Amino acid sequence: xxxxxxxxxxxxxxxxxxxxxxxxxxxxxxxxxxxxxxxxxxxxxxxxxxxxxxxxxxxxxxxxxxxxxxxxxxxxxxxxxxxxxxxxxxxxxxxxxxxxxxxxxxxxxxxxxxxxxxxxxxxxxxxxxxxxxxxxxxxxxxxxxxxxxxxxxxxxxxxxxxxxxxxxxxxxxxxxxxxxxxxxxxxxxxxxxxxx
Amino acid sequence: xxxxxxxxxxxxxxxxxxxxxxxxxxxxxxxxxxxxxxxxxxxxxxxxxxxxxxxxxxxxxxxxxxxxxxxxxxxxxxxxxxxxxxxxxxxxxxxxxxxxxxxxxxxxxxxxxxxxxxxxxxxxxxxxxxxxxxxxxxxxxxxxxxxxxxxxxxxxxxxxxxxxxxxxxxxxxxxxxxxxxxxxxxxxxxxxxxxxxxxxxxxxxxxxxxxxxxxxxxxxxxxxxxxxxx
Amino acid sequence: xxxxxxxxxxxxxxxxxxxxxxxxxxxxxxxxxxxxxxxxxxxxxxxxxxxxxxxxxxxxxxxxxxxxxxxxxxxxxxxxxxxxxxxxxxxxxxxxxxxxxxxxxxxxxxxxxxxxxxxxxxxxxxxxxxxxxxxxxxxxxxxxxxxxxxxxxxxxxxxxxxxxxxxxxxxxxxxxxxxxxxxxxxxxxxxxxxxxxxxxxxxxxxxxxxxx
Numbered sequence: 239x240x241x242x243x244x245x246x247x248x249x250x251x252x253x254x255x256x257x258x259x260x261x262x263x264x265x266x267x268x269x270x271x272x273x274x275x276x277x278x279x280x281x282x283x284x285x286x287x288x289x290x291x292x293x294x295x296x297x298x299x300x301x302x303x304x305x306x307x308x309x310x311x312x313x314x315x316x317x318x319x320x321x322x323x324x325x326x327x328x329x330x331x332x333x334x335x336x337x338x339x340x341x342x343x344x345x346x347x348x349x350x351x352x353x354x355x356x357x358x359x360x361x362x363x364x365x366x367x368x369x370x371x372x373x374x375x376x377x378x379x380x381x382x383x384x385x386x387x388x389x390x391x392x393x394x395x396x397x398x399x400x401x402x403x404x405x406x407x408x409x410x411x412x413x414x415x416x417x418x419x420x421x422x423x424x425x426x427x428x429x430x431x432x433x434x
Numbered sequence: 435x436x437x438x439x440x441x442x443x444x445x446x447x448x449x450x451x452x453x454x455x456x457x458x459x460x461x462x463x464x465x466x467x468x469x470x471x472x473x474x475x476x477x478x479x480x481x482x483x484x485x486x487x488x489x490x491x492x493x494x495x496x497x498x499x500x501x502x503x504x505x506x507x508x509x510x511x512x513x514x515x516x517x518x519x520x521x522x523x524x525x526x527x528x529x530x531x532x533x534x535x536x537x538x539x540x541x542x543x544x545x546x547x548x549x550x551x552x553x554x555x556x557x558x559x560x561x562x563x564x565x566x567x568x569x570x571x572x573x574x575x576x577x578x579x580x581x582x583x584x585x586x587x588x589x590x591x592x593x594x595x596x597x598x599x600x601x602x603x604x605x606x607x608x609x610x611x612x613x614x615x616x617x618x619x620x621x622x623x624x625x626x627x628x629x630x631x632x633x634x635x636x637x638x639x640x641x642x643x644x645x646x647x648x649x650x651x652x653x654x655x656x657x658x659x660x661x662x663x664x
Numbered sequence: 665x666x667x668x669x670x671x672x673x674x675x676x677x678x679x680x681x682x683x684x685x686x687x688x689x690x691x692x693x694x695x696x697x698x699x700x701x702x703x704x705x706x707x708x709x710x711x712x713x714x715x716x717x718x719x720x721x722x723x724x725x726x727x728x729x730x731x732x733x734x735x736x737x738x739x740x741x742x743x744x745x746x747x748x749x750x751x752x753x754x755x756x757x758x759x760x761x762x763x764x765x766x767x768x769x770x771x772x773x774x775x776x777x778x779x780x781x782x783x784x785x786x787x788x789x790x791x792x793x794x795x796x797x798x799x800x801x802x803x804x805x806x807x808x809x810x811x812x813x814x815x816x817x818x819x820x821x822x823x824x825x826x827x828x829x830x831x832x833x834x835x836x837x838x839x840x841x842x843x844x845x846x847x848x849x850x851x852x853x854x855x856x857x858x859x860x861x862x863x864x865x866x867x868x869x870x871x872x873x874x875x876x
Contacts, residue, residue, distance in 0.1 A: 252573040255661055290746055292507070292576040292876035305752035315747035317738055319684040320677070331673040332751035334666065358684075374747070504872050561830040568827065571819035576876035581813050584869045585827070588806075591865055592831060595858055599834035602854055606841050 239266040239301070241382055241412045242287055246296030249282050256282045260296070262431055269408050269426050272416040274433030280416035281312060283433070284384045287414060300382070305333060308380030310388055314371035318360030322351055322370050325359055326377060333378040345373045349399055364391035372400065376407075383413045389422060448641045454634030461627040469624075475539040479614065482532040484632040485525050486551060488639045490593065492522030493562070495643075497590035500583035512579035513654070515586055516569070517647045521639050523562050529555050540614060549613075553600050554593075561589055670753040674761025679768065681738060688734045692727050692773040699723040700777070700784055716785045717792070717843045721836050724770075724777065724796065725803070725829075731769050732807040733824055735762060736815040745815070749874050759808055759870035766804040774800070791852070795842035798855040799835050805863040806831050812873045834858050 240263050247260040256279040264270050272280050285291045287300055288309045300307075316325040323342065330338040346352045349369040354362070359370060368391040375383065388400060401422070407413060408426040415423055420430070462480035469476035496518035503511035533552045538544050547553060565585055572578040620628065682688055703719045739745035748758050774796055782788045807828060814824040835858060841851035 251575065253657070288750060290749065290876070294509075294575060303752065304750055307750065309746075309750055311743065311746065313743045315742060315744050317677070317681060317744055318742060319681050319738070324677075324680065328673055328677050329747070329751065332670060332748070332753050334752065504869075557830055557833055564823075564826040564830060567819070567823060568813065568817065571817040571823055573818075577816060580872045580876060581816065584809075584872050585813070587869060588831065588862075588865060591861055592834075595834050595861060598854060598857075599837040602841055602851060603837045606837075606845060 240264065240299075241266050241268070241301050242270075242414070243299045244296065245298075247286065247293055247298050248295035249279070249286060249291060250294045257286075257433075258295075260431075262429070264412060264414065264429070266412055267410075268412055268428045269423070270414045271420050271423055271427040271430045272414060272433065273418075273420050273430065278433035280433060281386050283431075284309070284311075284386045284414065284416055287382075287384050302380075302382040305378065306381040308375040308378065308383045310371055310375040310383075310385040312386055312390075314359070314367045314374070316359045316367075316370055316374060319358060321356050322346065322359055322362075322373075323355040325370070326373060329374055329377055335378050341377065342373075345377055348403075349373050350395065365393045365396050368392055369396055369399075372403075376403075381411055383407060383411055383415075385413065385415045387417055388415060389417065389419060444641070444644055447637055447644065451634055451637035451641050454630055454637055458627065458631035458634045461630055466623050466627045475536070476614070478532055478536045478539070480627055480631045482529065482536055483628065484635040485532060486529040486555065487632060488635040489522050489525035489529055489555070489558075491636060492518050492525060492639055492643075493558070493586075493589055493593065496522060496586045500586040503579055503583045507576075509576065509579055512582065513650050514647060515583060517643055517650060519562055519565055519582075519586060519589075520646060521643050523559065523566075524642075525635075525639060526555055526559050526562065530559065536614070548604060550597070550600050550604065553603075554596055557596050557600075558589070558593065561592060565589070667754060667757060670757040671760045671764070674748075674758060675764040678762060678765035682765070682769070688731055689769050689772060692731050692769060693776050695730050696723050696727040696773055696777040697780055699726065700780055704784060713786050714840075714844045718840050720777075720781050720785075721799075721839045721843070724774065724799070724839075725832065725836065727773055727777070728766075728770055728800075728803045728807060729825055729828060731766060731773070732811045732828070733814075733821050735766060735808060735811040740815045740820075745812075745874060755871040755874055756867050758874065759812070759867060763804045763808040763866075766808055767800050770800045770804065771797075789843070791848040792843040794852060795839045795848070795855060798852060798859060799839045802835050802855065802859045802862055803832060805859065805866045809866040809870055809873060812870065816873070831862075 242264040244260050244262050247257060248255065249257040272283060274280055282291065286293060286298055288307055289300065289304065326342045327338065330342055335341050343352070346355050349372055351366065351369055351373065354366065359367065362370060372388065389397060392400060404423060404426060417423065458480065462477050468474055496515045499511045499515035499518060503515060530552065533549065533555065534544050537546050537549060537552065545552065565582065568585055569578060569582055572581060700723060703723065707715065736745065739748065749755060778788050778793070810827045811824060813827065814820050817823050835855065838851045838855035838858060842848040842855065845851060
């Protein structure tokens with residue numbers, strides 16, 4: 239079963255053409271690694287797959303509902319003035335997660351943020367913010383994960399956590415990961431896309 | 435639709451606009467008798483009101499295209515909606531100008547807040563001028579198309595609501611409301627002349643609309659081709 | 665009713681944010697008070713009650729604008745809006761949740777402004793209060809939607825007043841009319857009509873303002 243299908247996918251921003259003529263398929267359970275220099279359109283591609291942007295040319299079909307998609311962007315997408323717990327609680331409610339409290343606790347624990355749960359997200363270091371963003375993206379156990387530079391800003395401990403997590407996720411879910419360091423995930427990847 | 439048919443349609447439309455307006459002008463100046471109260475000056479009515487109605491029609495058309503855009507997500511409708519608003523604003527400005535002239539000849543002032551027509555068009559002009567500001571400050575793409583479309587729909591809702599508001603406001607602000615006598619009852623000859631002028635104005639708007647739209651489409655296509663060649 | 669659960673969660677979030685940062689509401693209150701004082705100095709001695717009431721409405725309008733300019737700032741700065749838009753909830757819930765917050769802020773600012781007006785200028789009748797309540801709904805409804813539009817543009821704070829002012833002229837008419845006319849009923853009914861038309865329109869079209 240194909241989860242993502244792109245045919246001649248293109249995206250312009252005004253006069254600037256960021257993506258052009260992309261063709262690829264991603265099957266259920268697959269792991270697609272997207273590489274390319276800055277400005278090549280990796281983030282744009284992930285935004286398109288998430289449904290935040292619409293293609294300006296070509297076709298893109300994503301066989302997943304909004305509730306089944308987990309998206310990790312460059313920004314953590316959390317409110318700086320709210321605590322980690324409050325942020326996740328909000329997303330937990332919006333994503334209708336059953337047994338919300340337990341799930342949030344579990345995820346915070348998993349990424350080593352349980353002690354910091356009552357601190358404002360704005361006071362987090364880059365690494366902690368990235369971990370919180372990962373918590374947010376994985377909170378609702380999405381079927382399809384779209385991760386934009388997930389390793390960015392993580393320290394060694396965080397990197398290890400993410401390695402383990404990706405190992406596990408790669409077995410059960412479908413993933414698209416955009417990264418500068420494809421070596422990290424090359425073992426897990428089932429296909430690769432290099433953007434120019 | 436093949437090109438020759440399109441060309442024929444365009445020529446037909448332009449031609450009928452020219453004929454209708456010429457005939458209408460002739461009727462307005464030579465055939466229709468002088469209005470009892472206002473006299474010769476009243477004849478600007480045959481331009482002013484058709485222009486105003488055409489402006490409304492353009493905004494309505496823009497709203498329809500906007501609805502189609504939001505419904506089908508077909509980006510083609512964005513240009514059509516935008517062009518229609520453009521036409522609407524042009525005719526709106528003309529409404530304000532002709533209305534102002536008429537106010538000057540009827541009541542001695544270039545602007546009267548008591549004239550509902552004038553005030554309504556002023557509000558609409560401000561609203562649709564902001565439409566262009568909106569478009570200029572958002573990068574081209576599906577988002578801009580969506581925002582423009584929603585705004586165009588708000589415009590069309592604003593027209594009747596504003597009209598009502600201005601009506602109510604006049605009770606507060608202007609005990610004396612300025613209307614032109616002729617707007618209330620039309621004789622048969624007046625009505626015919628008016629109708630011909632209205633048809634002419636609509637045809638003119640249609641011609642300008644097609645022209646503008648074609649131009650914009652050609653520009654877009656040219657840009658696409660340039661991009662493809664790079 | 666999941667929809668209202670979403671709305672409640674979002675509205676709570678906005679109120680919580682304001683409680684933490686405490687920037688928008690105090691600014692609105694201070695602004696409206698300063699404006700009223702400026703009006704005192706700007707008006708000649710024998711200004712009619714009608715003119716003073718009119719200026720009150722102008723003050724309220726610009727106070728609303730001040731609040732609205734801040735409405736989507738948090739979402740825009742961290743692109744949190746993307747996170748909300750991706751959630752499976754109806755996008756109009758974002759509008760409603762935010763709109764409720766805006767109404768609350770306006771009401772709180774007016775809780776200070778109206779007594780101040782009564783103190784500085786003249787008495788405030790029940791018609792004025794009802795009109796203000798109705799106007800708040802209309803202003804918040806269109807304002808929230810337009811604020812989201814402005815947030816998506818490059819011009820942002822510059823754009824919002826341009827979009828907002830023409831659209832809320834009817835609110836000023838209804839509000840001032842209800843405050844000074846002999847028979848306020850018509851004007852109040854008109855405000856209710858405005859609210860109904862534009863709230864429904866905003867609710868239905870918000871989806872398209874935040875997605876592509």
